[in-house]
Amino acid sequence: MDAPSIDKVPTTQADSVVDWLTNGTRDERFIDNIFAGMCIRLQQAGIPVKRGTLHVLIHHPQWLGARFMWADGMHDAKIERVDYDVRERSEFIGSPANELQDGATEVRENLERDPALGRKHALYDEMRAMGLTDYVAWPLYHTLGKRHLVTFATSRPGGFDDSHIAALKKLLPVLALVSEIRIKNRLARTLLETYVGSHAGELILAGATRRGSxxxxxxxxxxCDLxxxxxxxxxxxxxxxxxxxNDYFDAMSEPIVRHGGEILKFIGDGLLAIFPLNDPLACANLLRAVTEARQGMAALNDRNNGTGRAPLNYGIGVHVGDVMYGNIGSSTRLDFTVIGPAVNMASRLETLTKQLGRPVLLSRAFADFVRDEFDLERVGEHPVRGFSEPIELFAYHG
Structure with a gap:
């Protein structure tokens, strides 16, 4: 099963798929769709691919990478996320991915021969059980030395022949270029979602990058502030x-995102989030998020109490109003955030939580949206720094 050099590739098998990858995928954003389409076209070109996988490393706060798997009869590829600790588990140790990470340029396994004579890994046993006869894996080279992984398997008796291997190899440079563009697009989106939030990230990618826009x-x-x-x-x-x-921000942030809020920034031990009123349930959703956040903080304090740590206290200020949402900063360093009197009011209310002994304070303007649905405690009118008139305030105990 030694592969021939690439200059022996028959033009009738690989070229149509190469041409499609080069010219037919320009409007497709997602690499999983491209990979599934490529595998289907390989079959149509006479290359007996029964199963294919594409493994990519990504920069994500929760995941090391992702695996796209296509099998005969599938229209779409199946996507699986890969945990950061995968390299310490048996599924990775001794696997083709392990060999390629250690420097191999090809992993080829004849699945028809006696398993005692071949590589020892559960993956090969699984593929034999599927009736597959041959398996090949190659690194997929991106710029700056980044290596990903692509694999193909067949159920053809005798496995892939030399022309099939040559045709698959001919695809690799084009697949590398096509996949790198999509992965970098996804990476840019992921990084923006991670650092500025999903909505702001979408606006930035759409071109909202001019200062003052x-x-x-x-x-x-x-x-919220600790x-x-x-x-x-x-x-x-x-x-x-x-x-x-991290534990505190998990307790606070996950309910906000779950209920449709947008976390715009973390400021030391504080956070700023908005719930746009184009959603008629925005104010109710904000209080539902506060309820769950308070429950999360109570659970966190219970855990910390078991280790002898003092409970964490916090204050939350909530207001509603018009805010300017956009790019603010210097000519070379911008921040996508919200400003305006409504933001200042929320900040002042958060400060008042300590003075009034109420962890969550709401302005009258906000309370009017939710008083029919939630039990609020009126705490009277209080002067608020920077505002000329006292503000009627309500406490929410969640």
Whole structure:
């Protein structure tokens, strides 16, 4: 099963698929769709591919990478995320991916021969059980030395012949170019979603990158801040402080995202989020997120209490109003955020939570949206720094 050099590739098998990859995928955004379409076209070109996988490394806060798997009869590829600790597990150790990561330029396995004579890994046993006869894996080279992985398998008696292998090899440089473009697009989107949020990321990708560009949005605004963080950061080991902040932000952030909010920024131990009022349930969803966040913080404090740590206290200020949503900053460093009196009010209410002894304070303007559905405590009118008239405030106990 030694592969011939690429200059022996027959023009009748590979070229139609190469041409489609080069010219027929320009309007397709997603690499999984391209990969499935490529495998189907390989079959149509007479190359007996029964199964194919594409493994890519990505920069994501939760996932090391992703695997796209196509099998005979499938129209779409199946997508599986890959955990960061996969390299410590048996599914990776001794696998083709392991061999290629260690420097191999090809992994080829004859699945028809006696298993005792071949490579030992559960993947090969699984493929034999599927009736596959031959398997090949190659690194897929992207720029700056980045290596991904593509594999093909067949059920043809005798496996792939030399012309099939040559045709598949001919695809690799074009597949590398096509996949790198899509992966970088996905990477850009993922990084923007991670650092500025999904909605702001979409706007930036759509071209909203000019300083001063933006729009006015009517939204419910939520600002949350951790109490006594300076004392904690001064007295706790650095790694413990980072773990604490991550746990705190998980408890606060996940409900916000789940209920349709947009986290615009983390500011030290604080966060700023908005729920745009183009969703008629935005204000109710914000309070549902607050309820779940408070439950998450209670659970976190219970866990911390078991390790002798003091409970974490926090304040949440909520207001509603028009905000300017867009690019603000210097000529070379921009921030996509919201500004305006409504944001200032939410910030002042968060500060008042400590003075009034209520963890969650709502303005009257916000409370009017939700008073029929949620039980609120009126705490009277209070002066708010920067505003000329006292503001009627409500507490929410979740």
């Amino acid at each position: 933006g729009t006015t949005v009517r939204a419910a605004i939520m600002i 109490r006594d963080f300076t004392r904690i950061s001064d007295n706790w080991p650095r790694d413990d402080v980072i773990d604490l902040l």
